[in-house]
Each structure stands twice: as structure tokens, then as C-alpha cells.
Amino acid sequence: xxxxxxxxxxxxxxxxxxxxxxxxxxxxxxxxxxxxxxxxxxxxxxxxxxxxxxxxxxxxxxxxxxxxxxxxxxxxxxxxxxxxxxxxxxxxxxxxxxxxxxxxxxxxxxxxxxxxxxxxxxxxxxxxxxxxxxxxxxxxxxxxxxxxxxxxxxxxxxxxxxxxxxxxxxxxxxxxxxxxxxxxxxxxxxxxxxxxxxxxxxxxxxxxxxxxxxxxxxxxxxxxxxxxxxxxxxxxxxxxxxxxxxxxxxxxxxxxxxxxxxxxxxxxxxxxxxxxxxxxxx
Numbered sequence: 001x002x003x004x005x006x007x008x009x010x011x012x013x014x015x016x017x018x019x020x021x022x023x024x025x026x027x028x029x030x031x032x033x034x035x036x037x038x039x040x041x042x043x044x045x046x047x048x049x050x051x052x053x054x055x056x057x058x059x060x061x062x063x064x065x066x067x068x069x070x071x072x073x074x075x076x077x078x079x080x081x082x083x084x085x086x087x088x089x090x091x092x093x094x095x096x097x098x099x100x101x102x103x104x105x106x107x108x109x110x111x112x113x114x115x116x117x118x119x120x121x122x123x124x125x126x127x128x129x130x131x132x133x134x135x136x137x138x139x140x141x142x143x144x145x146x147x148x149x150x151x152x153x154x155x156x157x158x159x160x161x162x163x164x165x166x167x168x169x170x171x172x173x174x175x176x177x178x179x180x181x182x183x184x185x186x187x188x189x190x191x192x193x194x195x196x197x198x199x200x201x202x203x204x205x206x207x208x209x210x211x212x213x214x215x216x217x218x219x220x221x222x223x224x225x226x227x228x229x230x231x232x233x234x235x236x237x238x239x240x241x242x243x244x245x246x247x248x249x250x251x252x253x254x255x256x257x258x259x260x261x262x263x264x265x266x267x268x269x270x271x272x273x274x275x276x277x278x279x280x281x282x
Contacts, residue, residue: 009233010240012049013247014077018061019047025065035064053078077244104154106226107161111168114225114255118174118209120182121191122222124159125171125198125206130191131155133183162204169204172258174219175211178275185282192276196269207262208271217257225251 022032022043029043036057045051046061053061058074103123107113115122121130135151138144161167178195181188199206209219223233231251233240242248263271 009235010080010242010247011052014053014074015047015049017074017077018053018058021061021065021067021070022047025067027065032061032064036060055079080244104158104161106232107158107167110226111166112170112225112227113167114170114172114252115223116172116219116255116258117177117222118219119176119180119222121173121177121195122171122224123155124162124169125195126155126159127187127191127194128152128156129187130182133187137182162198162201167203170207170255170259171204172207172209172255172262174209175271178208178272179278185279189276189279192272192279195272196276199268199272205264206268207259207264208268209258209262210271213261216261217254219258223251223254225255228252 022029027035029047030040032038033040033043042051046053046057055075055078058078059071062068062071062074107124113124115124120134123131123134126134131152132148135148135155139146139148162169178192182191195206198204221233221235223231225231225248228248229243231240231242231248233242233251242251262268
């Protein structure tokens with residue numbers, strides 16, 4: 001497999017699983033290399049996620065560790081890496097609209113959506129002007145066809161799920177998202193007012209993780225959990241779709257820790273109103 005075409009996080013997670021099997025077997029890296037007839041450097045590359053394993057690699061590894069019961073699960077992990085990795089250049093080659101519409105299908109199949117956004121407002125909560133600013137940046141950064149207006153309309157269409165069915169939405173924002181300047185001050189003020197309004201709707205829970213909250217979980221990447229069946233994680237180059245149970249559990253654990261750090265209701269409104277006041281003074 002060609003590692004640059006893979007989700008780096010998924011490859012690293014697989015490497016950690018291989019390393020744990022080796023340690024459980026009481027083997028050194030050199031012993032694994034000898035058993036598999038590999039150069040020792042290959043073992044370290046696989047464990048550190050610098051090289052993606054093939055199906056044959058994981059079979060040899062499991063047999064060397066005397067854990068044949070792990071072969072099926074690890075082979076499935078290898079096969080899922082390509083499927084779970086969506087290169088932005090490929091998914092956005094015709095512009096933003098198609099990608100926005102793809103979100104609708106995932107939302108429609110989900111009854112509980114949990115989303116963490118550290119630096120911007122989530123798409124489902126964006127105003128038209130704010131979405132325009134976000135998608136304009138996407139077009140510029142990736143150098144894709146400019147269909148921002150169509151993309152904004154598709155994003156607003158996706159927001160209709162907020163009022164359909166019996167879905168529940170748990171949104172967590174980093175406090176920085178209230179200040180990241182998307183568009184002009186008027187755009188930001190409108191967006192912050194909308195957050196105050198949408199937070200009062202019965203099916204939406206909106207929490208804010210304060211800047212001063214203790215560091216109990218990494219907070220870098222935005223992610224969305226769809227029920228407990230899959231997680232999407234955005235990076236600069238791709239969107240990962242993680243569906244293996246152990247992967248979903250990690251993100252559920254991260255979300256729970258972020259949820260514990262977040263403030264809600266009056267305290268969250270106070271943070272949003274403070275940011276709104278700052279925008280209105282500009």
C-alpha cells in the first residue's frame with residue numbers, strides 16, 4: 001500500500017495494535033523480524049505507523065506472536081484503511097456542493113449526532129454568511145472549482161435535519177470557535193446570535209469548552225460521532241471514516257471527557273454573549 005494515500009492516524013493506530021501483540025508475546029523487534037524474514041527496520045516502521053502493513057504482513061506478525069485469533073480482525077483493519085480515507089482532492093474535485101450533499105445521507109441515518117469543533121462553528125449550526133466564509137476558504141486552500149453559493153445552499157439544506165424526526169444533537173465547541181474571525185464582524189455577530197437561539201431548541205445541546213479548561217484529552221481535530229456506528233475525523237488532506245468498534249470507543253471516550261470539561265446553559269450563553277459583545281464593539 002502507498003502510505004501517503006492512507007489516513008495517517010489509522011495507520012498509526014494499527015501499528016500500536018501490532019506493537020501490543022508483540023509485547024504480549026514477550027518478543028523483541030529483532031525476534032519478530034527474524035521470524036518473518038524481514039529487516040529489523042521494517043518492524044519499527046510498522047509499529048510507528050511509518051509504513052502501512054499488507055494483509056500478509058499482519059498474518060505473519062500474528063503467527064510469529066502466536067496470536068492466530070487476531071488475524072481476521074487485523075486483516076479487516078488493513079482492508080478498511082483505504083475505504084475509510086477520503087482524499088479531499090478527490091471528494092472536492094468538482095467543488096463543495098457534492099460533499100455537502102453527502103453529509104445529508106449520513107445525518108438521515110443517525111438518531112444521535114455528537115460533534116466536537118475546536119476552532120469554528122459546526123456546519124449544522126452555521127448561518128449562510130458564516131458558511132460562505134468557511135467554504136470560500138476551502139475553495140481557496142484546496143484550489144477547487146468555485147461553487148461556494150451552491151455549497152452554502154447544500155449546507156443549509158442539510159441543516160433541515162435539526163427539525164426532522166427524533167434526532168438528538170450534542171455539539172461541543174472550543175471557546176476559540178467563538179472568536180475565530182470568519183467573515184466580517186457583522187457575520188460573526190449574526191453567527192453568535194444564532195448560536196444563542198439554536199441552543200434553546202429542545203433537541204440541541206450546546207456546550208463550550210473554556211480556554212482555561214484543564215488538558216485531559218487532545219483537542220486538535222474536529223470529529224463527529226454518528227450514533228455509535230462510525231466517526232468522521234477531518235484533517236488537512238482527508239476525512240477519515242472510522243467504523244471499527246475499538247476506534248469508535250476511543251472517540252466516544254474523548255467526547256465524554258470534552259463533555260465533562262464543557263459548560264452549558266447559562267454559563268455557555270455567558271461565554272457566547274461575551275464574544276458577541278466583543279464583535280459588536282469592533
